Amino acid sequence: MMPLSGDPPRSRILAIALIVIVVVLALAPFLFPGAKPLNVAAKICIFIALAASYDLLLGYTGVVSFAHTMFYGIGSYGIAIAMYGLGPRWDAAALGLVVALPLAAALALVIGLFSLRVQTIFFAMITLAVASAFAVLASQLSWLTGGEDGRSFQVPQVLRPGFRFDLLGVTVTGRMLTYYLVFACCLLLFLLLLRIVNSPFGRVLQAIRENPFRAEALGYRTVMHRILANCMAAAVAAAVGALNALWLRYTGPDTSLSFSIMLDILLIVVIGGMGTMYGAIVGATLYVLAQNYLQTLMGTVSAAAGEAGLPLIPSLFHPDRWLLWLGILFIASVYFFPAGIVGKLRGVNPR
Amino acid sequence: MSPTDIDAGAALPKTRRDFLPLLLPVALALAALPFIVFFSSGTTWVTLTIAGLAMGMMIFVMASGLTLIFGLMDVLNFGHGAFIAIGAYVATLVLVPLGGWMQADSVWLNLAAVVPAVVAAMAVTAALGFAFERVVIAPVYGQHLKQILITMGGMIVAEQLLYALFGPQQIPLALPTSLRGSFLIGEAAIEKYRVVAVLVGLVVFLAMLLILNRTKIGLLIRAGVENGEMVEALGYRITRLFVGVFMAGSALAGLGGVMWGLYREQVNAAMGGELLVLVFIVVIIGGLGSVTGCFIGALLVALATNYVGFLTPKLALITDILLMVIILLWRPRGLYPVTSR
Numbered sequence: 001m002m003p004l005s006g007d008p009p010r011s012r013i014l015a016i017a018l019i020v021i022v023v024v025l026a027l028a029p030f031l032f033p034g035a036k037p038l039n040v041a042a043k044i045c046i047f048i049a050l051a052a053s054y055d056l057l058l059g060y061t062g063v064v065s066f067a068h069t070m071f072y073g074i075g076s077y078g079i080a081i082a083m084y085g086l087g088p089r090w091d092a093a094a095l096g097l098v099v100a101l102p103l104a105a106a107l108a109l110v111i112g113l114f115s116l117r118v119q120t121i122f123f124a125m126i127t128l129a130v131a132s133a134f135a136v137l138a139s140q141l142s143w144l145t146g147g148e149d150g151r152s153f154q155v156p157q158v159l160r161p162g163f164r165f166d167l168l169g170v171t172v173t174g175r176m177l178t179y180y181l182v183f184a185c186c187l188l189l190f191l192l193l194l195r196i197v198n199s200p201f202g203r204v205l206q207a208i209r210e211n212p213f214r215a216e217a218l219g220y221r222t223v224m225h226r227i228l229a230n231c232m233a234a235a236v237a238a239a240v241g242a243l244n245a246l247w248l249r250y251t252g253p254d255t256s257l258s259f260s261i262m263l264d265i266l267l268i269v270v271i272g273g274m275g276t277m278y279g280a281i282v283g284a285t286l287y288v289l290a291q292n293y294l295q296t297l298m299g300t301v302s303a304a305a306g307e308a309g310l311p312l313i314p315s316l317f318h319p320d321r322w323l324l325w326l327g328i329l330f331i332a333s334v335y336f337f338p339a340g341i342v343g344k345l346r347g348v349n350p351r
Numbered sequence: 352m353s354p355t356d357i358d359a360g361a362a363l364p365k366t367r368r369d370f371l372p373l374l375l376p377v378a379l380a381l382a383a384l385p386f387i388v389f390f391s392s393g394t395t396w397v398t399l400t401i402a403g404l405a406m407g408m409m410i411f412v413m414a415s416g417l418t419l420i421f422g423l424m425d426v427l428n429f430g431h432g433a434f435i436a437i438g439a440y441v442a443t444l445v446l447v448p449l450g451g452w453m454q455a456d457s458v459w460l461n462l463a464a465v466v467p468a469v470v471a472a473m474a475v476t477a478a479l480g481f482a483f484e485r486v487v488i489a490p491v492y493g494q495h496l497k498q499i500l501i502t503m504g505g506m507i508v509a510e511q512l513l514y515a516l517f518g519p520q521q522i523p524l525a526l527p528t529s530l531r532g533s534f535l536i537g538e539a540a541i542e543k544y545r546v547v548a549v550l551v552g553l554v555v556f557l558a559m560l561l562i563l564n565r566t567k568i569g570l571l572i573r574a575g576v577e578n579g580e581m582v583e584a585l586g587y588r589i590t591r592l593f594v595g596v597f598m599a600g601s602a603l604a605g606l607g608g609v610m611w612g613l614y615r616e617q618v619n620a621a622m623g624g625e626l627l628v629l630v631f632i633v634v635i636i637g638g639l640g641s642v643t644g645c646f647i648g649a650l651l652v653a654l655a656t657n658y659v660g661f662l663t664p665k666l667a668l669i670t671d672i673l674l675m676v677i678i679l680l681w682r683p684r685g686l687y688p689v690t691s692r
Contacts, residue, residue: 058496064500114683117683120495120496122635122639125631125634125635126631128631129671132628133671312516315515315516320514320519323507324511324512324514327504328504330500331501331505331508338497
């Protein structure tokens, strides 16, 4: 149980589901040849790590941040700008990371110092304001970020699709290598987060979430703990953003900073189960699969209803209205399903 | 005299009035004057200041409801932006069939179109506010985390429904004839509608101050802000007060939405989300729960945006955030923090 930091799934169905998900993700390039399934698998890996880092904030620390995509975007843009400017070299990627991760953590520190001192509700408002200003800034500073078009860039030779070699009779492509880079990093980040929340530091965070006054009375500096958690979550989000940029070989406002990604993360964490970490794995897998395959279904329904001449149904089921149904699902799950899938499986009664 | 005796004749200790923040908008306007005169002229300054005041008043109308609801109910409604957008859409629905009256060259016909539009917008948003409070928010009182999540969810659903019903395009909303054009004061051109917006904003502000400070309802609301349980213990139904304030706050959001739609002469489904961010910044600057703080915050944000937008357009994108940071460095809880929270 060492890699799981003494925090096993504690439910047989959950354990089986987790094993299936991890094994399928690990073998994805061999199980599903083709570009789209591999894209979906990579997106699942990325969203698992991203949602887990958000769960550190929402589930374990009990603060709502709307700036998580900003940190994700900082990581994405860090890699993209470095590789675009310096060319497809590993040292460029390293430079991007070395700049982006501390920048994300520092920004999280400043936001935390300003707003976490006062009230968590302040934090939610301020992160929303700062994140939207950042998104506007990123789309306006086109000399640096490429504006609305974003930045496409080349990746190092070994990660390109054209790169291939034979390993024990199996053809390995650069795309597969990139996938395994993403998979391994996301797995490590997830285990790191699991370690953090099960450390004494993580226990204090949970104590603060349950009762900040009591935690403070016990002598823990609640503000420092919250700020530190915020910085950690921001740094992990930036690292995940960098992985996403490497996978897409592109960074733009829509893939890294848009508010809909923020909603995706919120929904994954809430549906999967807040404060469980494993919820991120289950939630992200279900969510990304649904997004990729249900949205197509919505388009079919919309078109069929349009042909049948029904009023309003075509526009309600139009694939662009995906967020409408997510929003309804989101509200319903906060009300009726507050412990999420993992909580249900573990049989924990929601508070 | 035993300590329990209370001298009924003695005046209550006066609370110290804090006038410093009131001077901020004036100071800002005066500080901007030399720069704008240097780069352009005094008339530009007048125009920019009036534009800033008008914009500030509109933001105040939208934000006042949010801050009042937070102050009384300790609920931060992330769905407030949806009410703004819905107000604008309802007004558009009323005004489009009345297009003839809007274009007519008569103040009375123009009014006959605008007044029903405003009333309809406020009535619809108040009714939706009632439903929203009862159905969505009432189950999660006292749980901040869930409130934020659920009202945010409500915001998304409402915005998406607007997209589904009216489409993603901008819907034009023309100003009535009598509000178009501008006066000339000396060299400075002042748009008529901006003056009207300033007047409406002032009326709303004064009415809120009067109701809060001079009526029994206002007394109850202020008491509820300080200590809701005590108000309940004294026999007043605080839930009714909550519903009433929530409806009023939503109606103000609707009014703000109509004013903003007319100002921009267009409405679209995304406006609620965009304005919500601005409204949040204003409410944070003013201090959560304070109406006066919200008023000053709105003026500061709008004036700063106008001046900076004129002087260095690139910087205007982050003026609001910078202003918020400066104010919070000075007063970490905003200009007029509500003491009980």
